[in-house]
Amino acid sequence: MTDAALRDADTEVRDGMRISWDVPVSMSDGTVLRADIFHPVDEGRYPVIMSYGCYAKGLSFQTAYKAQWDRMVQDFPEITEGTTNKYQCWEVADPERWVPDGYVVIRIDSRGAGRSQGVQNVWSMQEIWDYYECIEWAGEQPWSNGNVGLLGISYYGANQWLVASLQPPQLKAIIPWEGTSDWYREVFRHGGIRNGFLDLWLPKQLAMQHGYGERGARNPITGELVAGPETLTDDELEKNRVDKVAEVRAHPLLDDYYQGLAPDWSKVTVPVLSAANWGGQGLHLRGNIEGFTQAASESKWLEVHGLEHWTHFYTPYGVGLQKRFFDHFLRELDNGWDQQPKVTLQVRQIKPGDHGSIAGEFVERGEDAWPLDRTQWTRYHLHGHDHTMTLEKAGAPAQAEYDAAGPGVTFSSGIFDETMEITGPLAAKLFISSTTDDADLFLVLRVLDPIGREVVFRGAMDAHTPVAQGWLRASHRRVDPKRSTPYRPYHLHTVREPLEPNEVYEVDVEIWPTSVVVPAGYRIALTVRGKDYEYDGPTDGGDNAAHRYPSRGVGPFVHNDPIDRPTEVFGGAVRVHTGGEHESYLLLPVIPSQAR
Incomplete structure (x- = not known):
């Protein structure tokens, strides 16, 4: 030809x-x-x-x-x-x-x-x-x-x-x-x-x-x-x-x-x-x-x-x-497709002993709806004084401060006594203040093994993805009340509303859905930071070859445009306020074990 x-x-x-x-x-x-x-x-x-x-x-x-x-x-x-x-x-x-x-x-x-x-x-x-x-x-x-x-x-x-x-x-x-x-x-x-x-x-x-x-x-x-x-x-x-x-x-x-x-x-x-x-x-x-x-x-x-x-x-x-x-x-x-479950999930499993980048094991399960009908919406309240998160409210007011250019602040749960499944959409309600007139919030849900090492998964475009991530520019905090739910806030993004420096603001952050079964002896953590998540483990080996972009945790989905994120606006100190009238929390979709 x-x-x-x-x-x-x-x-x-x-x-x-x-x-x-x-x-x-x-x-x-x-x-x-x-x-x-x-x-x-x-x-x-x-x-x-x-x-x-x-x-x-x-x-x-x-x-x-x-x-x-x-x-x-x-x-x-x-x-x-x-x-x-x-x-x-x-x-x-x-x-x-x-x-x-x-x-x-x-x-x-x-x-x-x-x-x-x-x-x-x-x-x-x-x-x-x-x-x-x-x-x-x-x-x-x-x-x-x-x-x-x-x-x-x-x-x-x-x-x-x-x-x-x-x-x-x-x-x-x-x-x-x-x-x-x-x-x-x-x-x-x-x-x-x-x-x-x-x-x-x-x-x-x-x-x-x-x-x-x-x-x-x-x-x-x-x-x-x-x-x-x-x-x-x-x-x-x-x-x-x-x-x-x-x-x-x-x-x-x-x-x-x-x-x-x-x-x-x-x-x-x-x-x-x-x-x-x-x-x-x-x-x-x-x-x-x-x-x-x-x-x-x-x-x-x-x-x-x-x-x-x-x-x-x-x-x-x-x-x-x-x-x-x-x-x-x-x-x-007539092949029986009309009997197919409306929702088919490959539920991610963590085997005891897993840490670092794992291939990921999955258990297939059919469901009738999304989110799952039997979801137990569970609040983990953030504690600013000791950087923990618990089922109990924080009580006395406190705050956790981090530099937007640094690793952020991490709130960790206690060690789980039994297996817990988290499957569905997630959200966080945070009360924050910034030393500048805006703040970019990067939220990362993580799983930590018994000695504190993070468990990550082979992801769609990165070999080392955490369990879930969410993002919000604080000046875009306005939500559409008609389309929002407690577990999926829907932000309008039609107007920028700057912050008054050091004033406290309530923000609802959408965290993209996830599914993971966390074994007993492990714990979960929520990191709030001012820049992209970065996997801190080794990145050499065969997993990286399967991806087209650097496998540091976010693949090609980086947020480092200096025009969009000038340092003088997004490089300040941010505080997460907890307790009292500022009850910051993470909302998790917990699936009861007896019904799985």
């Missing part, structure tokens, strides 16, 4: 599939997107599984993300069984797992990415309207039975919520796997604090922008350039993409810019299987749980697992869930 120009699709039969490469899909404004389509060999009408996003559809998983691939198949060699793995791409379905079961698998490069023309504008409604047109196009093709399902991880999961809320008629079911559903609170800012993920992630996408051409990779199957065919200059590439970092910097509050990217949950009515990751602190957790709880669909399920955020998408466990769901809703098979 030559790469002189984009041309009409080439079709070939190989590895038990009829494959059409670079199929043109014209948008209403004349822009041409390109799709790779994997059909069953036999003619017929089949349900469609589609992914649409900015990662080039021809970029090999094994080549572009070799460290992640190697670790994944080392832990789960069964991923390589029953497939040639030639068509594995980053964060999308392996067609060899689906086509033999009577599905058409479609991968589409979004506007301005990979083989698709146009100006690239990631995380935009332009992409979502294009996605809508692609769904309708696929559902009307002669090889389609009119049932389109959406499947993919992260970027390929996040955009499903938005396009589902537009209600394309051909869309019949979605599986957003470890994505996001709130761009302000989960992607661009955490608790109002600017998240640096965008700055780290965007440069990596340049090699997948349409026009990167000869400087980029080639499709190992076709030999075509994955971001071609033409090779543009840096200036030309820059003109063909929207500067998303500049846009986000220009909108520090939750204004109309972000409201336009908010799904209308009342219109998300298709069947949903939402899959989240306990270790997805910073991106791949909250949005999937919020999507499950907020979507109007009468047919919706939640699954939460652990390990790296790409792993279980490809394991027999993950693919098995996906197939049973789509078989039921796209192929209309």
